[in-house]
Structure formats: structure tokens, C-alpha cells
Amino acid sequence: MKDVVIIGAGVIGGAVARELSKYKLDICILEKCADVAMGATRANSAIVHAGFDAKEGSLKAKLNVMGSEMMENYAHELGVKYKRNGSLVVGFSDEDKNTLEELRARGEANGVRGLRVISREEILKIEPSIGEGVTCALHAPTGAIICPYELCMATVGNAMDNGAELKLNFEVKAIEKIDGGYKVSSEKESVCARYVINCAGVYSDAVAKMAGDDSFTVIPRRGEYMLLDKECGSLVSHTIFRCPSKMGKGILVSPTVDGNLLLGPTAENIDDKEDKSTTAAGLAKVRMQANEQVAGINFGKIITSFTGLRSVGSTGDFIINEKDGFINCAGIESPGLSSAPAIGQYVRELIENSGEKLIKNESFNGARRPMHYFKECTEEEKNAIIAENPAYAHIICRCEMTSEGEIVEAIHTNPKPHDLDAIKRRTRSGMGRCQGGFCSPYVVEILARELGVDYVDITKFGGESYINIGKTKEV
Numbered sequence: 001m002k003d004v005v006i007i008g009a010g011v012i013g014g015a016v017a018r019e020l021s022k023y024k025l026d027i028c029i030l031e032k033c034a035d036v037a038m039g040a041t042r043a044n045s046a047i048v049h050a051g052f053d054a055k056e057g058s059l060k061a062k063l064n065v066m067g068s069e070m071m072e073n074y075a076h077e078l079g080v081k082y083k084r085n086g087s088l089v090v091g092f093s094d095e096d097k098n099t100l101e102e103l104r105a106r107g108e109a110n111g112v113r114g115l116r117v118i119s120r121e122e123i124l125k126i127e128p129s130i131g132e133g134v135t136c137a138l139h140a141p142t143g144a145i146i147c148p149y150e151l152c153m154a155t156v157g158n159a160m161d162n163g164a165e166l167k168l169n170f171e172v173k174a175i176e177k178i179d180g181g182y183k184v185s186s187e188k189e190s191v192c193a194r195y196v197i198n199c200a201g202v203y204s205d206a207v208a209k210m211a212g213d214d215s216f217t218v219i220p221r222r223g224e225y226m227l228l229d230k231e232c233g234s235l236v237s238h239t240i241f242r243c244p245s246k247m248g249k250g251i252l253v254s255p256t257v258d259g260n261l262l263l264g265p266t267a268e269n270i271d272d273k274e275d276k277s278t279t280a281a282g283l284a285k286v287r288m289q290a291n292e293q294v295a296g297i298n299f300g301k302i303i304t305s306f307t308g309l310r311s312v313g314s315t316g317d318f319i320i321n322e323k324d325g326f327i328n329c330a331g332i333e334s335p336g337l338s339s340a341p342a343i344g345q346y347v348r349e350l351i352e353n354s355g356e357k358l359i360k361n362e363s364f365n366g367a368r369r370p371m372h373y374f375k376e377c378t379e380e381e382k383n384a385i386i387a388e389n390p391a392y393a394h395i396i397c398r399c400e401m402t403s404e405g406e407i408v409e410a411i412h413t414n415p416k417p418h419d420l421d422a423i424k425r426r427t428r429s430g431m432g433r434c435q436g437g438f439c440s441p442y443v444v445e446i447l448a449r450e451l452g453v454d455y456v457d458i459t460k461f462g463g464e465s466y467i468n469i470g471k472t473k474e475v
Contacts, residue, residue: 001180001181001192001193001194002026002027002028002191002192002193002194003025003026003027003193003194003195004020004025004026004027004028004193004194004195004196004197004351005027005028005029005030005182005184005191005193005195005196005197006027006028006029006030006197006199007030007172007184007196007197007198007199007200007207008030008031008039008198008199008200008201008203008204009029009030009031009033009036009037009038009152009156009166009168009415010036010037010038010039010040010041010152010199010201011037011040011041011148011149011151011152011155011336011337011340012199012201012329012332012336012340012343013029013031013156013197013199013329014029014036014037014151014152014153014154014155014156014159014340015155015340015341015343015344016197016199016329016343016344016347016348017029017155017156017159017164018155018156018158018159018162018344018366019341019344019345019347019348020159020164020344020347020348020351021158021159021162021163021164021361021364022162022360022361022364022366023348023358023359023360023361024358024359024360024361025358025361026163027159027163027164027165028164028165028166028167028191028193029156029159029164029165029166029167030167030170030172030184030186030191031166031167031168031169031170032169032170032171032172033168033169033461033462034168034169034418034419034422034459034461034462034463035168035415035417035418035419035421035422035425035461035462036152036153036156036166036168036415037148037149037152037153037425038461039201039202039309040201040202040308040309040310040311040336041148041149041152041337042148042149042308042425043223043225043276043306043307043308043309044148044223044265044308044310044334044337045223045225045252045254045262045264045265045334046145046146046147046148046254046256046257046262046337047087047143047144047145047146047239047252047254047334047335047337047338048067048068048071048082048084048143048144048145048146048337048338049064049068049087049143049334049335049338050065050068050087050107050112050115050140050141050142050143051064051065051068051107051110051111051112051142051335051338052103052104052106052107052110052112052115052138052140053103053106053107053244053249053335054106054110054335055106055317056106056109056110058317058318059317059318059320060317060318060335060339061110062110062342063318063339063342063343063346064110064335064338064339064342065110065111065112066339066341066342066345067335067338067339067340067341067342067343068142068144068335068338069142070341070342071144071146071338071341072084072144074341075146075151077366077367077368078151078154078155078158078366078367078368079154079367079368079369079370079371079373080146080147080150080151080154080370081146081147081150081257081258081370081372082144082145082146082257083144083145083146083257084141084142084143084144085143085144085145085237085238085239085255086139086140086141086142086143086144086237086238086239087139087140087143087238087239087240087241088123088126088127088130088137088138088139088140088238088239088240088241089103089137089138089140089241089242089243089244089249090123090130090131090134090136090137090240090241090242090243090293091134091135091136091137091138091242091243092133092134092135092242092292093135096135096136096243097117097135097136099243099244100117100136100137100138100243101117103115103138103244104116104117104138107138107140112140112142113141113142114139114140114141114142115138115139115140116138116139117136117137117138117139118136118137118138118139119135119136120134120135120136122139123136123137126237126238127236127237127238127240127294129235129236129294129295129296130240130293130294130295131291131292131293131294131295132295133292134293143238143239145239145254145255145256145257146257146337147256147257147258148337149425150371150425151337151340153371153415153425153426154368154371155340156414156415157368157413157414157415158366158368160414160415161365161368161414162361162363162364162365163361166414166415167191168418168462169462170186170189171186171187172184172185172186172200172207172210173185173186173187174210175196175207175210175211177211177212177324178192180194181193181194181195181196181325182194182196182211182325182326184196194325195325195326195327195351195356196211196325196326196327197327197329197347198211198326198327198328198329198330199329199332200330201309201311201332202218202219202220202273202309202311203218203273204218204311204319204328204329204330204331205217205218205313205330208326208328208330211326213323213326213328216313216314216315216319216328216330216331217313217314218311218312218313218314218330218331219269219270219271219312219314220269220270220271220272220273220275220309220310220311220312221267221268221269221270221309221310221311221312221333222266222267222268222269222270222275222276222282222307222308222309223264223265223266223267223268223307223308223309223310224264224265224266224278224279224282224283224285224286224305224306224307225262225263225264225265225286225305225306225307225308226262226263226264226283226286226287226290226299226302226304226305227256227260227261227262227263227302227303227304227305227306228260228261228262228263228297228298228299228301228302228303229260229261229301229302229303229433230258230259230260230432231301232260232261232297232298232301233255233256233259233260233261234255235253235255235261235294235296235297236253236254236255236261236294237255238254239252239253239254239255240252240253240254240293240294242289242292242293249334250267250289251263251264251265251266251285251286251289251290251293252264252265252293253290253293253294253297258428258431260303261297263286263287263290263297264286265286265307265308266282266285266286268282269312270309273309275307275309276306276307276308276309277307278305278306278307282307283305287299303432303433303435304435310333310334311330311331311332311333311336312331312333313330313331313332313333314331315331317331318330318331318332318336318339318343319331320343320346320347320350321350322350322351322353322354325354327347327350327351329343329347371410371413371426371427372406372427372428374392374403374405374406375401385405386405389405391403391404391405391408392404392405392406393405396429396439396442396443396446397427397428397429397430397432397436397438397439397443398432398438398439399431399432399433399434399438399439400427400428400429400430400431400432402427402428402429402439404442404446406427406429407423407427407429407443407446408446408450410423410426410427411423411446411447411450411451412450413426417447418447418451418459418462419447419458419459419460419461419462419465420436420440420443420444420447420458420459420460420461420467421460421461422461423443423447424436429443430443440467444458444467444468455468456468456469456470
């Protein structure tokens with residue numbers, strides 16, 4: 001029997017796994033998809049929120065501020081790109097200014113540092129491209145940006161390097177209370193554990209019901225985004241929000257840690273927990289509101305659009321609780337990413353408070369080499385690496401200048417990838433302006449070679465998403 005089973009390998013499941021791997025626990029992470037970070041973690045705003053939005057005294061407020069303060073060191077230790085660029089919540093009227101003052105007061109009550117409501121003149125000094133109609137803004141200097149799926153891969157990978165097990169393509173179908181713990185089953189196999197931690201995102205209510213808990217529900221909230229080419233990434237330096245509504249923080253305009261410009265998301269409650277389609281109406285809304293916030297956006301430089309689903313719980317707050325060894329981490333919508341390091345600690349405390357005496361894992365190593373370390377090397381350092389392994393001189397993705405050596409290294413690094421999109425998330429091969437048009441066949445070839453499988457067996461994102469049906473002359 002395992003000590004802990006974690007259901008869901010998103011950024012929350014990863015943070016919990018990494019925190020618990022600091023202790024002598026036998027941990028197993030279960031993920032229904034073919035890779036980690038495939039739910040809300042794969043497609044979100046990539047923002048580390050300062051913490052002014054959540055209601056005072058809520059779990060969201062407490063864990064957001066704590067997580068935001070932890071994140072810089074957390075990301076550095078894990079080798080994940082992070083930038084404290086600050087954020088601006090812009091207003092267009094006197095009514096908006098009153099809302100911004102309320103947010104400032106709420107943020108200060110939550111413990112957020114450095115909040116100020118500033119005038120248009122002050123905004124223009126730090127963001128010359130601000131929209132013409134913007135009259136005021138709440139400046140939050142502690143806001144930051146990060147790569148969410150990179151953070152997830154780093155936390156899951158670090159947990160695995162410290163002894164945790166990861167089972168992919170394990171969709172939980174049943175949870176049974178047994179003597180001393182729980183039996184968690186898919187259609188093909190079962191895992192038993194003393195503790196079960198539910199980090200299943202939009203499916204966390206369904207997983208809780210399997211364990212006999214129907215105290216909450218979760219609905220998916222669809223958010224549509226546009227991503228612009230890197231030549232647009234310097235248009236703004238801060239993350240530009242607009243005054244929030246009951247549906248969330250609204251459309252944002254933000255640089256990314258990789259140098260692109262991100263616009264979105266919309267906010268639409270839907271029924272289908274798998275509907276990640278984009279819509280003409282949604283993308284038109286992104287375009288319209290982004291134009292109001294920032295002038296000079298070149299929409300001709302859009303390289304992709306995508307949709308993410310946020311997990312909105314029925315209680316209005318994060319749902320994190322423990323009963324009989326079953327722990328819920330549910331309804332973790334925004335600011336869930338910002339709160340992730342703190343949520344990991346909170347879950348560990350719940351286990352300790354349940355009576356479990358945790359023993360430190362003296363061999364725990366929390367450091368991880370950055371996935372993009374080669375790109376950050378000096379010319380001299382790169383030449384030394386190439387002299388040892390010439391594959392690093394063979395450029396596969398010309399848009400992102402990703403080498404064969406980096407792809408091969410990613411294939412053999414926890415959590416190990418098995419498909420084209422998994423390589424894309426780890427190495428950025430295919431994330432440039434051609435979106436994999438040139439490099440994809442070569443990446444498939446490298447995957448097949450390194451995994452020891454046939455070329456036609458490589459998929460785009462697991463399951464039946466096959467890319468090739470055979471060789472041209474054979475077909």
C-alpha cells in the first residue's frame with residue numbers, strides 16, 4: 001500500500017507531490033492524460049497575482065499572498081523562468097477609480113505590499129502604449145509572470161527525482177474505502193494508499209463523489225486567448241488587467257516569460273468539461289477589450305489562439321479539506337497558480353493535523369536544472385557542450401533555435417515525454433511563428449528513435465491523435 005496517491009498531475013498536484021516528497025512517504029501521482037499539465041495548467045494566463053482581488057479572510061486571499069511571496073525562490077530552485085514585472089489594473093471612469101481604491105484597500109488588508117492607485121500621467125511614464133481611454137490604474141509591483149506548464153513539469157519531475165511515481169493514462173473510475181486507506185481504480189489497474197489527495201481540476205467534484213463527498217460542485221469556465229509573435233512582446237512591460245467583474249479579472253494584455261504577448265481570457269461558464277474550442281465571438285471580445293487597454297497591438301502577428309478551462313467551485317473559495325484520509329484540493333481557479341507553493345504546504349499541514357507524523361527525507365534535493373539552460377549559456381559554454389555532444393549543434397526548430405541535443409535530453413528527463421506536444425512544452429520546439437510546420441517531422445523522428453518505437457506510433461498528444469499513417473511510397 002502506498003502512503004499517498006495524488007489524483008491529477010497539474011500545477012496543484014505537482015506542488016503537493018513536491019512538498020510531500022520532502023518526507024519519507026511512498027507517493028504515486030495518477031494522471032488521466034498522456035502527459036502532465038494537460039488541464040487548466042496547460043492553458044492559463046501565466047500570472048503570479050499579487051493578491052488584491054480575493055476577499056479578505058478567504059483561503060484564496062491567504063494562499064495567494066503566501067504563494068506569491070514564495071514563488072520567486074520556488075521557481076529559482078526548480079529552474080523555472082519567472083519575472084516580477086508588476087501589474088496594472090486599468091480603469092476608464094470615476095466609477096472604475098472607486099473600484100480600484102476598494103481593491104487597494106482589500107489588497108492591503110490581505111497583506112499585499114506597495115499598492116498604489118495612479119493617474120494617467122503616471123501610467124504613461126511606465127507604459128507609453130496604454131489605451132487612450134484609460135484614466136487611472138492600480139499598480140501592484142509584486143505581480144509577476146511565469147510559465148505554468150514548465151512549473152508543473154518541474155514540480156512533478158522534482159518529486160519523481162525524489163522517489164515519487166507517476167502513472168499516466170490512468171483515469172480514475174472508482175474509489176473504494178478499504179481497511180487502512182483507499183483503493184483507487186482505473187479500468188485496467190488499481191492503487192491502494194493510506195491518503196488520497198484529489199487535485200483533479202474540473203473533475204474534482206466527480207472524484208470527490210467517488211469517495212462519498214457530494215458537498216460541492218465544479219463547473220468549467222472557458223477562457224479564450226490569443227498569442228502574438230515575439231516581436232510584439234515588448235509592447236508592454238507590465239501585465240495590464242481591467243477592473244474585475246463577478247466573472248473574473250477580465251481580458252489582460254501581458255508579456256510572457258518567453259517574450260511573446262498574451263491576450264485574454266474571456267470568461268464563459270459552460271457544461272462540457274472537455275470543450276476547449278475557440279469561438280469567433282470569444283476571440284472578437286479579446287481583440288476589442290485588449291485594444292481598449294493597450295494601443296498599437298498588431299493583430300496580424302497572432303501565431304495561435306487557444307482555450308483553457310478554469311475550475312469554478314460552488315463555495316466561492318478554494319475547497320481544501322481533509323476527512324478520513326481523503327483530501328480535496330478543488331475549485332482551484334485563479335489565483336490557483338499563484339497559490340500553488342502555499343497549497344502544497346497547506347495540504348502537508350492537513351496530513352500532519354490528521355495525526356500523521358512525517359519524517360523528513362534527508363536525501364531530498366529540491367534543485368532542478370533549468371529546461372532551457374543551453375540557450376542561456378555563453379558562447380564558450382555552448383561550444384564546450386557541443387564538443388562533448390555534437391547533437392547540441394544540430395538545430396531542429398529554427399523559430400525557437402532548439403537543438404536535437406535539447407530534445408533528446410528532455411526525452412530522458414522526468415517526467416518523460418512520449419508525444420509531439422509534450423516535447424513542445426518542454427523545449428519550445430514548435431512554439432514559434434510557424435507553429436511546428438518545419439520541425440515537427442524531425443521531432444517525431446527523434447522521439448521514435450529515442451523511445452524505440454515506430455515512426456507512425458508517435459502521436460500529437462496521446463490517445464488516438466496519430467500524425468502519420470505510413471510512409472508516402474507505401475501508402
